[in-house]
Amino acid sequence: METIYDILKAEHDQVAELFQQALSDGSKVSFVKIRIKTDPHMMGEEKFFYPLLEKKEELRDLVSEAYKEHNEAKALISEMEDMDERDENWTAKLSELKQSIDHHVQEEESKVFERARNALSQKEAEEIAQQYIEFKRSYMNRVETGEPLA
Template identity: 60%
Template sequence: MESIYDILIKEHNMVSDLFQQVLRDNSRETLLKIKAALDPHMAGEEKLFYSELEKKEELSELVSHAVEEHDEARSIMSELESMKEGDKNWTSKIKELKESIDHHVEEEEGEVFEKAQKVISQKKAEEIAQQYLEFKKSFKQETPASMH
């Protein structure tokens, strides 16, 4: 059975591929695909994975740092949403978002997952994975498909 780590890593890779695509095509459509992938991912991580880690005092600082990085990504995404594709800062803002996400993923897959595996059993990691997948299904139903 898949653990939360397997799922999150797969999603990180998918988002990384989408960033490669948006840097090639510079399209709003690709950016919206990134947003559609990131929103439930970050919300699910915070609600299910990070909340579990926060129960361990030694991980609370790590978790609050990760949440700050999510907030930074949301803020940059929000700026991008208010821009037009051809805007002079469009590409540099996309690169800023990509760098922010890349940095977060690197820390998460390295430090966060490593420490989490020491305090969360494999069974619990699999339970969180199931809850996460359920959460994402309901998240998609509640969120309008288009933001135009």
Template identity: 35%
Template structure:
């Protein structure tokens, strides 16, 4: 998947959101258990990498602003719920009914999180931060993703 090389943090996060949404669409249409497992591995890696980078870069920067602090706390709780689901799903076979139920819950949860983040948090951030700050955070976000990527790949279902 194409990754942006430059950009402000909000644009980079939106790109990640779009990539995960495409993976969700593919996995919902897929019938092959093997292909579902491959797609889940990609979803696991993308969501884990994205969440860790947000938690390392984006969320700490947002805590400095009163307008976003409460929103960030809720977003972190949503990240934690998604992480738990991902870990539970990692232990199940893709043809297991519980896997399918958890997948639907994961998709709904992530879509809700994305909507809140893009509508509420991004709006508050744009009102609080200058373009230069958003660009600098974008660079930090990409560096954080690159730094944690080897650990995420090692922990992914495909690495088993």
């Protein structure tokens, strides 16, 4: 059965591909695709994965850092929402966002996942995966139907 690590890693890879496209074409459309992928990803991690990890003392510092990195990415995404792709700072902001997310992904995959695998059972990792998948399914249904996301 799929674990939360499998799902998050696959999504990290998808976002990396979306960044390649966005940096190649510089379009707002490509940026929006990144946002559509990262918004529920970060929300799901913060709702299901990180709270469980915070219960483990040896993971608290890493999780705290992960929240900070999410907040940095969210701030950049919010800033870019109001920008036009023809803005002279657009490409620089997109690169800054990519660097921020790349750093977060590297830290998460090399440190958080490794320590979490030692702290959580296989069953717990699979259960979190199911909760995360259900959350994302519900989130995307709300996006498609125009329901509020909060």
